[in-house]
Amino acid sequence: MTHAATLAAGMLILLFLVLIASQLLRLSLPALRTFGGRFFVSSVWDPVGEQYGILPFLYGTIVSSVIALLIAIPFGVGTAIFLTEVAPRRIRGPIAFMVDMLAAIPSVVYGLWGIFVLAPLVSQHAAPWLEKYLGFLPLFRGPSYGVSMLTASLILSVMIVPYITAISREILLTVPDDIKAASFALGATHWETIWKIVLPYTRAGIGAGIVLALGRALGETMAVTMLIGNQPQINVSVLQPGYSMAAVIANEFTEATTPVYLSAIVAVGLALFAVTLLVNLAARLLLWRMRVRPIR
Amino acid sequence: MQSSQNRISAVVGILLLASLVAAQVPVNPNASPAKAGANRLTGGGSTFVYPLMSKWASVYHQKTKVQVNYQSIGSGGGIKQFSAGTLDFGATDGPMTEDELKLANSPVLHIPVTMGAVVVTYNIPGLEKPLNLSGPTISKLFLGEVKKWNDAVVAAENPGVTLPDKGVVIVHRSDGSGTTYIFSEYLSKTSPDWQPKVGVGKSLNWPAGIGAKGNEGVAAQVMRTPGAIGYVELLYAQQSKMHVASVKNQAGEFVAPVPDAVTSAAEGLKEIPDDLRMSITDSPGKGAYPVSGIVWVLARPEMKDRATASAVKAFLTWVLSDEGQAYAVPMNYSKLPASLLDKARAKVALIK
Numbered sequence: 001m002t003h004a005a006t007l008a009a010g011m012l013i014l015l016f017l018v019l020i021a022s023q024l025l026r027l028s029l030p031a032l033r034t035f036g037g038r039f040f041v042s043s044v045w046d047p048v049g050e051q052y053g054i055l056p057f058l059y060g061t062i063v064s065s066v067i068a069l070l071i072a073i074p075f076g077v078g079t080a081i082f083l084t085e086v087a088p089r090r091i092r093g094p095i096a097f098m099v100d101m102l103a104a105i106p107s108v109v110y111g112l113w114g115i116f117v118l119a120p121l122v123s124q125h126a127a128p129w130l131e132k133y134l135g136f137l138p139l140f141r142g143p144s145y146g147v148s149m150l151t152a153s154l155i156l157s158v159m160i161v162p163y164i165t166a167i168s169r170e171i172l173l174t175v176p177d178d179i180k181a182a183s184f185a186l187g188a189t190h191w192e193t194i195w196k197i198v199l200p201y202t203r204a205g206i207g208a209g210i211v212l213a214l215g216r217a218l219g220e221t222m223a224v225t226m227l228i229g230n231q232p233q234i235n236v237s238v239l240q241p242g243y244s245m246a247a248v249i250a251n252e253f254t255e256a257t258t259p260v261y262l263s264a265i266v267a268v269g270l271a272l273f274a275v276t277l278l279v280n281l282a283a284r285l286l287l288w289r290m291r292v293r294p295i296r
Numbered sequence: 297m298q299s300s301q302n303r304i305s306a307v308v309g310i311l312l313l314a315s316l317v318a319a320q321v322p323v324n325p326n327a328s329p330a331k332a333g334a335n336r337l338t339g340g341g342s343t344f345v346y347p348l349m350s351k352w353a354s355v356y357h358q359k360t361k362v363q364v365n366y367q368s369i370g371s372g373g374g375i376k377q378f379s380a381g382t383l384d385f386g387a388t389d390g391p392m393t394e395d396e397l398k399l400a401n402s403p404v405l406h407i408p409v410t411m412g413a414v415v416v417t418y419n420i421p422g423l424e425k426p427l428n429l430s431g432p433t434i435s436k437l438f439l440g441e442v443k444k445w446n447d448a449v450v451a452a453e454n455p456g457v458t459l460p461d462k463g464v465v466i467v468h469r470s471d472g473s474g475t476t477y478i479f480s481e482y483l484s485k486t487s488p489d490w491q492p493k494v495g496v497g498k499s500l501n502w503p504a505g506i507g508a509k510g511n512e513g514v515a516a517q518v519m520r521t522p523g524a525i526g527y528v529e530l531l532y533a534q535q536s537k538m539h540v541a542s543v544k545n546q547a548g549e550f551v552a553p554v555p556d557a558v559t560s561a562a563e564g565l566k567e568i569p570d571d572l573r574m575s576i577t578d579s580p581g582k583g584a585y586p587v588s589g590i591v592w593v594l595a596r597p598e599m600k601d602r603a604t605a606s607a608v609k610a611f612l613t614w615v616l617s618d619e620g621q622a623y624a625v626p627m628n629y630s631k632l633p634a635s636l637l638d639k640a641r642a643k644v645a646l647i648k
Binding site: 048051116226229251254 | 371393472
């Protein structure tokens with residue numbers, strides 16, 4: 001009975017996935033036929049002249065998510081280690097609860113906080129500092145107006161930390177006490193045990209949490225739209241505005257009146273779907289290549 | 297480890313299902329507005345007219361017990377949903393194109409209900425007197441060709457004003473919008489550079505700047521960024537007490553955006569087409585504010601559901617009455633001039 005029900009649930013989800021993909025493909029065909037390969041490599045997005053190329057959106061989505069991940073991984077995994085290995089038992093529950101709460105905050109609230117608190121902080125403090133000391137790198141050339149690729153990445157990193165922490169914490173709790181005790185018995189310090197025993201033991205699970213967080217970052221719409229600057233251009237500098245695929249769909253879908261325009265927007269959705277799928281596959285492949293054996 | 301992964305995927309699955317179910321629910325009430333009967337009307341479209349439409353709907357409900365449910369889904373969405381028959385009436389701040397009219401499958405009435413101004417707003421600390429700007433100058437500013445506020449082009453139109461040596465930061469709308477349409481139409485009419493480089497539309501290929509979502513987004517970004525320039529609806533600039541530029545009209549005057557100057561723009565039109573699908577940007581009228589626009593309600597002269605048709609007619613008749621129109625100016629919308637009001641009322645009379 002349970003078996004049949006779970007099978008049905010699993011199949012249903014698979015069916016939804018196939019339906020979504022096929023509908024996206026069907027509706028985006030007009031745009032894909034009109035523009036062909038140019039659609040993915042052109043940087044011109046011109047609704048007036050009906051020319052559509054999504055390269056700046058692809059770039060923005062991937063770069064903002066990767067930066068967010070680079071910031072979020074140390075914080076997320078670090079918090080999880082603190083909660084399972086270091087923190088006194090009494091405060092573990094409350095802190096874990098608060099980290100989980102971060103995931104419950106609606107993204108529009110993150111966006112508003114970003115506009116009124118984070119963006120001014122970036123434009124008045126972070127960006128001038130980065131320009132002054134790291135400005136020799138093209139990555140940190142100004143001027144900054146507060147909304148930028150960096151601001152969007154920062155807000156994304158805050159939003160995905162709870163995913164990494166929650167999953168890593170669950171996984172870290174599965175490490176058998178025997179193994180840790182054995183490590184201590186061999187004379188390892190607490191840190192050595194964490195670095196050499198606990199983390200390698202849980203690599204696969206923590207990796208899975210990171211993949212989930214990446215999926216969330218790639219698709220995040222509202223907070224990114226409010227903070228990324230919405231300018232379809234490819235800038236090496238993260239202090240400049242950019243654009244993401246989810247943001248352009250949210251911004252332009254309602255007023256996309258001509259058939260080709262609408263189809264181009266749907267095709268952006270298809271591309272986002274494909275990127276999310278590919279990144280997930282690649283991440284899983286990477287985990288598998290690391291030869292992490294599932295622990296039974 | 298294996299079991300906890302299964303547990304996670306189960307939770308994710310349940311959440312997905314729940315969100316799908318939740319997403320289905322709000323769709324149903326709109327599925328067949330025709331059945332709603334004469335006591336409820338469903339309209340939607342232009343976000344620009346939303347505050348005024350809500351006021352009209354609430355006063356009308358108190359007077360007649362007829363509930364008007366207006367959804368501000370954007371003009372494009374309004375046209376689409378109205379054409380598909382999902383809405384009893386639509387509202388748009390750009391008239392339907394010939395192609396859109398063909399897709400509507402039956403005759404559509406364009407009924408002007410109110411007008412409004414799009415203002416050029418800026419953040420130059422220490423500048424008190426409103427800036428004077430002409431179409432070509434605004435175009436150069438938004439194309440990113442004028443990079444500093446003390447550029448000769450801006451200074452020439454503002455003698456005696458000390459302009460700072462500050463970079464110009466362009467803020468534009470990121471979402472498709474009738475506001476952008478009106479603004480770009482004015483620039484296309486007045487500046488030879490604008491048309492080939494950017495053109496007219498609800499979403500544009502902006503050569504420079506930052507995109508912010510909605511009027512409130514543009515307003516917030518301009519207020520926070522010294523040196524910023526943007527465009528918003530008059531209402532938003534008033535609410536946030538922002539500086540607004542006086543814009544040069546066809547008669548050569550620099551006119552401040554006030555409701556009366558928009559009415560003058562409509563009065564100044566030399567001829568009004570029979571279907572009332574006209575533009576009032578860059579109007580030749582004296583005292584006309586040139587970045588002005590009309591909001592039309594879209595209605596069908598013939599509807600299958602007679603009760604709904606007469607309810608739409610009664611609501612629009614009241615909106616265009618002197619009583620209904622009186623709500624416009626206090627909310628920073630503009631009154632329709634008498635001549636246009638008569639023509640609009642004649643259109644409403646055509647609804648059977």
